[in-house]
Amino acid sequence: MNVIGELWAELLAVLSTIVGALPYIAGYVLLILAMMFVWSFVKRMLTPKHDYGSLKTVTFGDESSVVSNTAASVISIVLIFVLWGAFTGSKILPGFMHAPGPFEGEGSFTYTSTAADGTTDDATVAVLVHPVGEDVANPAIEPGDGFAKNDSMTIGTYRAALLRVGDNDDFTRNDGAVITAINGKPIVAGENVSVDFGQVSMTPKGTLNVQPATGWQMEPIWLPSPEAVWKRLGEIATDGYRNSTLAEHLGFSLFRVIVGFLLGSIVGIPLGYAMGLSSWFRGWFDPIVEFMRPVPPLALIPLVIIWAGIGEVGKIILLFLAALWIMAIAARSGVSGVRISKVHAAYSLGASKWQIMRHVIIPNSLPEIFTGARVAMGVCWGTVVAAELVAAEKGAGMMIMVASKFQSTDIVLMGIILIGIIGFSIDMLMRWIERIMVPWKGKG
Amino acid sequence: MAGLQIDKLSMRFDLPNGSSVQALKDVTIDLKAGELLSVLGPSGCGKTTLLNIVAGFLAPTSGAITLNGKRVFGPGPDRGMVFQQGALFEWMSVRENVGFGPRMKGMAEKPKREIVDHLLDVVGLQEFKEKAVYELSGGMQQRVALARCLANEPDVILMDEPLGALDALTREKMQGLVLKLWKETGKTIILITHSVEEALLLGERLIVMAPRPGRIHKEYNLPFAEMGVGQDLRQVKKDPRFASTREEILSMIWDMEEEIMGGKGA
Numbered sequence: 001m002n003v004i005g006e007l008w009a010e011l012l013a014v015l016s017t018i019v020g021a022l023p024y025i026a027g028y029v030l031l032i033l034a035m036m037f038v039w040s041f042v043k044r045m046l047t048p049k050h051d052y053g054s055l056k057t058v059t060f061g062d063e064s065s066v067v068s069n070t071a072a073s074v075i076s077i078v079l080i081f082v083l084w085g086a087f088t089g090s091k092i093l094p095g096f097m098h099a100p101g102p103f104e105g106e107g108s109f110t111y112t113s114t115a116a117d118g119t120t121d122d123a124t125v126a127v128l129v130h131p132v133g134e135d136v137a138n139p140a141i142e143p144g145d146g147f148a149k150n151d152s153m154t155i156g157t158y159r160a161a162l163l164r165v166g167d168n169d170d171f172t173r174n175d176g177a178v179i180t181a182i183n184g185k186p187i188v189a190g191e192n193v194s195v196d197f198g199q200v201s202m203t204p205k206g207t208l209n210v211q212p213a214t215g216w217q218m219e220p221i222w223l224p225s226p227e228a229v230w231k232r233l234g235e236i237a238t239d240g241y242r243n244s245t246l247a248e249h250l251g252f253s254l255f256r257v258i259v260g261f262l263l264g265s266i267v268g269i270p271l272g273y274a275m276g277l278s279s280w281f282r283g284w285f286d287p288i289v290e291f292m293r294p295v296p297p298l299a300l301i302p303l304v305i306i307w308a309g310i311g312e313v314g315k316i317i318l319l320f321l322a323a324l325w326i327m328a329i330a331a332r333s334g335v336s337g338v339r340i341s342k343v344h345a346a347y348s349l350g351a352s353k354w355q356i357m358r359h360v361i362i363p364n365s366l367p368e369i370f371t372g373a374r375v376a377m378g379v380c381w382g383t384v385v386a387a388e389l390v391a392a393e394k395g396a397g398m399m400i401m402v403a404s405k406f407q408s409t410d411i412v413l414m415g416i417i418l419i420g421i422i423g424f425s426i427d428m429l430m431r432w433i434e435r436i437m438v439p440w441k442g443k444g
Numbered sequence: 445m446a447g448l449q450i451d452k453l454s455m456r457f458d459l460p461n462g463s464s465v466q467a468l469k470d471v472t473i474d475l476k477a478g479e480l481l482s483v484l485g486p487s488g489c490g491k492t493t494l495l496n497i498v499a500g501f502l503a504p505t506s507g508a509i510t511l512n513g514k515r516v517f518g519p520g521p522d523r524g525m526v527f528q529q530g531a532l533f534e535w536m537s538v539r540e541n542v543g544f545g546p547r548m549k550g551m552a553e554k555p556k557r558e559i560v561d562h563l564l565d566v567v568g569l570q571e572f573k574e575k576a577v578y579e580l581s582g583g584m585q586q587r588v589a590l591a592r593c594l595a596n597e598p599d600v601i602l603m604d605e606p607l608g609a610l611d612a613l614t615r616e617k618m619q620g621l622v623l624k625l626w627k628e629t630g631k632t633i634i635l636i637t638h639s640v641e642e643a644l645l646l647g648e649r650l651i652v653m654a655p656r657p658g659r660i661h662k663e664y665n666l667p668f669a670e671m672g673v674g675q676d677l678r679q680v681k682k683d684p685r686f687a688s689t690r691e692e693i694l695s696m697i698w699d700m701e702e703e704i705m706g707g708k709g710a
Contacts, residue, residue, distance in 0.1 A: 341531040344501055345589075349545040349596050350521030359544070363535040440534040443578035 035075055043071075081226060088225035089217045099216035102157040104129050106139060107197030109183050111165055111208065113148040116176030121146035125153065125165055127197065129212045132156035147171050153210065158219045160211040162203070178206055224410040229417070232410040241411065242402055244394045250418065252394040256312070257380045257426075260319020264376065268324045269369060272331025276365075282332070289325055289332075297322035297383040301390055310391035315384065322383045323376040330372020334365025367441035370434040377430055381423045396422075446512055448475040448498070448600055448632055453507035455493055455658075466657035467493045468504070473651065473660070475634070477512075477599070480626050480669055482635045482647030484693065486700045490658025491636045495602050498634065499523055512599060521545060524598035526589045526606040532577045538564070539573040541588050545596030563591040566628075567621065583614035590625065603635045607642065619645055620677055627673045640693050644668055644686060645677055652693060654700055662696065664689065 056062065085093040089101050107127045114120045123146070126139040138152040147170035155161045164173070171177035180186060182193040182200050192201030198212040220228060237246045244252075274281040275289070297318055308314035338361055346360045388397025396419050403411035434441065455468040467490045475481055483491050496502045498509055500519040509516040511523065524545075525531075532541050539560055540547075546556040564570045567587040569580075577585055586606055593601055606622075607615045619642060626633055626646075637643050643650050648669045654661035666689070672680045680686060 339531070341527045342533065344499070344519070345525055345527065345531040345592075346533075346544070346548075347501070347519035348499055348521065348523055348525040348598075348602075349548060349592065351544075351548045355548050359548075360533065363533070366535070438535075440576060440578060443534050443576075 031079070032076075036072070039069075039071055039075075084223070084226055087216065087218050088220070088223055088228075090225040091227055092225075101217045102129075102215045102219075103197045103212040104131065104157055107195070107212070109195040109200060111148070111179050112181035112184070113166055113169060113171070113177050114180045115147060115171040119147075120180070121148040121169075123148035123150045123165070123169070125151045125163065125208075125210075127210060127212070128152070128154045129157055129197065130154060132159065143168075147177075155210060155212055157212070158214050160209055162207050162209050164207050173206060179208065182208075221407055221409055224413060229410050229414050232408075233414050233418075236411065236414070241399055242394075249394055249399045250396055250422065252392075253381075253384050253388065253396040254422070256315050256319055256384050256395070257377065260316050260384070261323045261373075261377055261380050263316065263320045264323025264380075265327045265373065267320075268327030269331045271324075272328040272333075273335055273361075273365075275328065275332040276335025277361075285328070289328055292321070293325040293329065297379065298386050301387055305391065315387050315392070318387055319380045319383055322379050326372050326376040326379060327369070330368050330375075331365060334368030335361055337368060338364040366438045367434075370430070370438055370441070374427060374430040374434070377426050378423065381419075381426055385419055446477045447479070448634075449473075449508075449510040450475070450494075450498065451508045451510065453494070453497060453504050453509070455490070455497065455502070456505045468497075469657035469659045471507070471658070471660055475600075475632055475649075477632055478630045480633045480635065480646060480648045481651065482637060482643035482649070483651050483653060484637065484640060484643045484697070485653030485658075485661070486655055486697055486704065487638070488658075488704075489653040489655040489700075491653060492604060493658065494653075495604050495634065495636050498600070499525055499602050521549070521596050522598055523600045523602055524593035524596055526586070526593050526601065526603045528605045529582065529585070529609045532585055532588055532592070534576065534578050536577070537573065538569060538575050538577055538580070538588050541577055542573075542591045542595050544592055549596075559595050560591075563595055566594075566625070567591045581614075582610050583618060586610065586618060587621070590621070594625065594629065594631075598631070600632045600634065603633065605637055606635070608638070615642075616677060620672075622646055623669060623672050623677075624674070626669075640690055640697070641681070644690055644693070645672055645680060650693075652696060655704065661700075 059066075082093065082097070084090070086097050087099050089098050105128070107129065108124055109127070110122050110124050112120050112122050123144055124141070126141050128136055128139050130136045133156075136154050138154055141150045141152045144150040148166070149168045149170070151163060151165050151168065153161060153163050166172050166177055166179065169177065179202065180188075183195060185193045187193050187200075187202050189202050189204045189206055192199050198210070201209045201211070203209060224232075233246075240246065241249065271285060271289075275285050276282070300318060300321060304314045304318045308317055342360055342364065343356060346356045351359065384395070385397035388395035389401045392398035396415055400412045400415035400419075403409075403415065450471060450473040453468055453471040454466075456464055456466050458464045471490075471494060473481070483494065485491050493502065497504050498516070500509075500516050500523065503517075516523075533544065536544070542563055543556050543560045546559055551559075560573070561570070564573050567590055569584060569587055569591070572580060572584065577588055580588065589606070603622075607618050610618060622633075622635075623646060625631075635643070635646055637646075644666060645668055647664075647666055650664040650666055651660055652662045652664075653659065668680050668683070668686055671683070
């Protein structure tokens, strides 16, 4: 029962997060639809077309009339950068597009101190909110008259600061004086009062906690601006990170993927052929392959580390295993997919077994093998990054893992973007090779 | 002894559920070199099984195939095959497909190219020889299949509904081509079809098979193939004998189909 209760609580937490996000998701969807109508309107105005597609009346559910709209792709990507820039106060956007930023500059509030004998006096606190890392002096102030003296303080943006405003007064906390109001509004411990630059709250002991408004923008430590990530890319590309250049980090990851994939193919393809050509081999390896295939390669990381350590060998074994089953299954189905009439035709044209293998079965299986290779490269790339997260001295995954430990969110983001770009490029490259090598794919 | 002898061929499969199917029973055909035999019959009468046994892809349970005096035990280049569709190698160009047989024999490049060029002329695909086969229409693909088969100089050509997937017009053109090739090359041809008209037009001899068990029901010797060589096939179809034979065979097959369906209560 306890477990069910726990799961229920988790589920509620997830649901409440989703519900909280719903307005934003709805807003995004509305934006997509709005852009769609604007675009189709503009397009109709600009280019009245009368090709076959635009004369179709049934387009809903007509798969052939749905092709990826390039304009939508471009707008979608631009929008991501706009939103990213707007919520990080990026320099790439004009200021009016920024979401409200954190308060920065000088502000002030007054507090009312009530002495033990009941007399009260007001004093002003000058607050200077400055970007974190900037060295600034407290604003200059006059002490003021009465027993409560004026104070001044500095706070970094997105931060809050405690100030015992009464400490420089004639009657301090130890003399029984307490703060009773902020800007004339009464305050007691645990409550807060809004001021023009944020809010002021009181701790149980009576100390004031000054919190300047943080606005809607994200602090760089959570989400750095696009140009900060770009700048960091430049720095790491020239200076390197953790004793290795960027090219070395990425190169090591790619090297592992390629070696692992090639080894997996060298073993997996013949294995798949054997399984596709002999029922004995198929029976022998089917249980092994079918069992290993659904095991995520990541689940093997602990075992591989125990057996082979955290060096290159372990990672390459892991990637070998990631590619092996995929390639074996692809080769197997490539062989099984050969039409028997093709084999018959080849036999009656006088081909020997070996010639049938070389001229019929292997070429016939190539489309399947290339499909498998694309999947395997994708899985290997994902696996290598994950494996480097666990343990590595060089590599894309190691780079972002170490950066995350130092809260270098810009490096983490940069790494994620690079990993994405490389993964995408690998897939594009595989598709290109496929088009060159097996132009007959899907034409049989 | 020249020609193809099919001698008391029987074929019996055991099914997984313990029963067995008599696909062919005592089929005997004596085919002289250069004869064109068409085989007709309702579905399930064992036409394709018969062809697969002659090709050597299946071993009969009893009986024998003899080609030019030699028993047939497996597939071989002396018996070429043309399938309904999909048997071309799509990873090869038209030229490579046609040259496949000579290449398997290890023939030198020059004589091979001569054979291929000659056959592409014969089937009228010279200008398409560098194309990929999947770029051709269905009719052209079957021309490639015919040329590929002929390139190997087989003694017998076995055709398994070679024109079945083509549209009516292309089919008629191809029937003319088959007749022309038959006359020019003098090959022995066995043609399996489910079109009565095609069987009559192309078959010098015609065998109608009956199902359960697959056996020869009736045999004809026909004049239409000879008439059709170099002729408009539509003229042949106008011949009164053509119409009467077609009606006779059609009603024969209808009766067989009804017998099968009747047994199932349809």
